[in-house]
Amino acid sequence: MPAPFYITTPIYYVNDSPHIGHAYTTLACDAVARFMRLDGRRVRFLTGTDEHGQKVEKAARDAGLDPQAFTDRVSQRFRDLAAAMRVSNDDFIRTTEPRHKRAVTELWRRLVASGDIYLGKYAGWYSVRDEAFYAENELVNGRAPTGAPVEWVEEPSYFFRLSVWQERLLTFYEANPDCILPLSRRNEVVSFVRSGLQDLSVSRTSFRWGIPVPDDPAHVMYVWLDALTNYLSAVGYPDTEGAEFRSFWPADLHVVGKDILRFHTVYWPAFLMSAGLAPPRRVFAHGWWTNEGQKISKSLGNVIDPHELIGRYGLDATRYFLLREVPFGADGDFSHAGMVRRMNADLANDYGNLAQRVLAMIARNCGGRLPVPGPLLETDEVLLAAAAALLPRLRAEMSVPAPHRALELIWEVIGEANRWVDAQAPWTLRKTDPARMATVLWVLAETLRRLAILTQPFMPDASAKLLDQLGVPAEARDFAALANPLAADSPLPAPAGVFPRYVEAAA
Numbered sequence: 001m002p003a004p005f006y007i008t009t010p011i012y013y014v015n016d017s018p019h020i021g022h023a024y025t026t027l028a029c030d031a032v033a034r035f036m037r038l039d040g041r042r043v044r045f046l047t048g049t050d051e052h053g054q055k056v057e058k059a060a061r062d063a064g065l066d067p068q069a070f071t072d073r074v075s076q077r078f079r080d081l082a083a084a085m086r087v088s089n090d091d092f093i094r095t096t097e098p099r100h101k102r103a104v105t106e107l108w109r110r111l112v113a114s115g116d117i118y119l120g121k122y123a124g125w126y127s128v129r130d131e132a133f134y135a136e137n138e139l140v141n142g143r144a145p146t147g148a149p150v151e152w153v154e155e156p157s158y159f160f161r162l163s164v165w166q167e168r169l170l171t172f173y174e175a176n177p178d179c180i181l182p183l184s185r186r187n188e189v190v191s192f193v194r195s196g197l198q199d200l201s202v203s204r205t206s207f208r209w210g211i212p213v214p215d216d217p218a219h220v221m222y223v224w225l226d227a228l229t230n231y232l233s234a235v236g237y238p239d240t241e242g243a244e245f246r247s248f249w250p251a252d253l254h255v256v257g258k259d260i261l262r263f264h265t266v267y268w269p270a271f272l273m274s275a276g277l278a279p280p281r282r283v284f285a286h287g288w289w290t291n292e293g294q295k296i297s298k299s300l301g302n303v304i305d306p307h308e309l310i311g312r313y314g315l316d317a318t319r320y321f322l323l324r325e326v327p328f329g330a331d332g333d334f335s336h337a338g339m340v341r342r343m344n345a346d347l348a349n350d351y352g353n354l355a356q357r358v359l360a361m362i363a364r365n366c367g368g369r370l371p372v373p374g375p376l377l378e379t380d381e382v383l384l385a386a387a388a389a390l391l392p393r394l395r396a397e398m399s400v401p402a403p404h405r406a407l408e409l410i411w412e413v414i415g416e417a418n419r420w421v422d423a424q425a426p427w428t429l430r431k432t433d434p435a436r437m438a439t440v441l442w443v444l445a446e447t448l449r450r451l452a453i454l455t456q457p458f459m460p461d462a463s464a465k466l467l468d469q470l471g472v473p474a475e476a477r478d479f480a481a482l483a484n485p486l487a488a489d490s491p492l493p494a495p496a497g498v499f500p501r502y503v504e505a506a507a
């Protein structure tokens with residue numbers, strides 16, 4: 001039995017409507033989750049919303065709503081976006097749910113039992129926007145290093161003895177070389193931990209919107225301790241003997257943006273180890289998007305609404321662009337011109353044209369049925385082998401995950417297939433050697449079938465349409481089915497274009 005696979009997005013703050021950053025993390029996870037499912041793994045794909053803390057409390061107040069009513073409303077927008085993007089999450093967690101409160105309360109008790117929690121007093125800087133504490137020497141011109149405003153906070157607080165975890169964290173990174181990716185990010189984390197860790201304030205007394213500290217309800221838990229625990233709550237913690245927990249913990253992959261790496265790779269493994277739980281197997285940090293070269297911010301008014309992207313370019317093109325344009329892990333720029341280039345060059349010309357030519361020739365010359373191939377020549381075997389060789393290579397890339405690389409590899413074969421059509425010239429064979437034409441078209445249809453199965457994780461709708469046009473039944477679309485070639489002579493539906501060209505509206 002292949003190992004189960006547990007993948008998570010960060011849970012999103014509900015102070016705001018979803019934007020391209022949220023869409024990006026979720027889509028990348030969706031592609032990985034779909035890939036693993038098609039590959040036969042039992043997948044748990046979790047996303048959700050982070051609903052406590054000062055930032056959300058303030059947003060609720062600004063909206064004139066009670067925090068619970070406010071979070072109910074905004075959390076729904078994240079569910080709606082996931083549905084609009086055809087995200088295949090298996091669960092959606094909210095930190096205001098009872099199952100989550102139960103888990104966090106228990107985790108806290110475990111940290112207390114380990115002797116890692118003590119009562120003290122916090123005096124220092126806090127940024128509500130980042131929901132993070134900053135030391136004096138971290139400030140840049142009186143602001144957080146992220147540019148967020150900070151305020152002075154002085155209040156009684158429980159602390160987590162992070163300082164004592166330094167060596168054990170370093171040992172953990174050392175023993176698990178791939179537990180933080182990309183490697184440049186891993187190096188940043190390791191040098192941060194080497195430079196020494198301060199104990200972490202893990203409770204607040206100056207506001208109420210949070211989970212109360214057990215036995216001391218004057219305190220609510222620090223929102224990051226609360227939020228990180230969602231990954232446990234969703235697999236049944238504190239029931240560590242239950243089937244859910246035993247199948248899915250430790251998580252295989254937390255995908256996060258680079259800004260929240262420290263929380264996931266320093267605090268989180270320390271909390272887990274302190275509670276006697278295994279840390280996640282991997283945390284992958286992706287980069288940030290800019291919009292037409294500019295930093296995205298509400299004050300600049302250039303926030304990208306994912307619903308608008310889908311409306312304008314279509315869902316599959318949006319998914320393709322975001323996952324292909326930028327190496328996963330690097331920063332990237334969203335531009336209309338870049339999007340149109342990808343749609344027209346990669347999708348319409350390369351993939352779309354291949355499909356269109358093959359399916360149209362079959363419809364026209366083979367009576368709307370899959371051609372019956374004669375003996376395969378070496379050149380046929382070479383093309384089929386290139387398509388067959390993709391799966392192990394994609395497995396390696398998607399386990400990083402490097403979806404951009406996976407797509408590049410698929411496009412290499414698309415390019416090879418397009419060159420092969422030209423070289424074989426089936427339109428000429430139609431007159432000179434119809435039997436060979438039938439073989440060539442069958443080889444192309446079979447190549448297309450393999451490609452369409454492999455593009456499902458990235459572009460589920462377009463891939464399904466291609467597979468429909470090839471007459472591939474729903475139960476023969478997973479990766480195990482790659483080994484079963486198309487049946488010759490079965491009837492095909494009429495072909496229809498799958499990747500529209502983007503044409504600028506006339507000015």
Ligand code: MSP
Nearest residue numbers: 010011012013021022050227228256257258288289
């Ligand atoms: N609530 C925390 C996460 C808690 S996880 C236990 C949080 N939420 S967030 O809504 O502010 O951000 C969620 C994700 O969006 C982060 O991974 C962040 O990196 C990502 N992005 C926000 N803006 C982004 C871009 N402009 N580009 C790409 N991703 C960006 O942090």
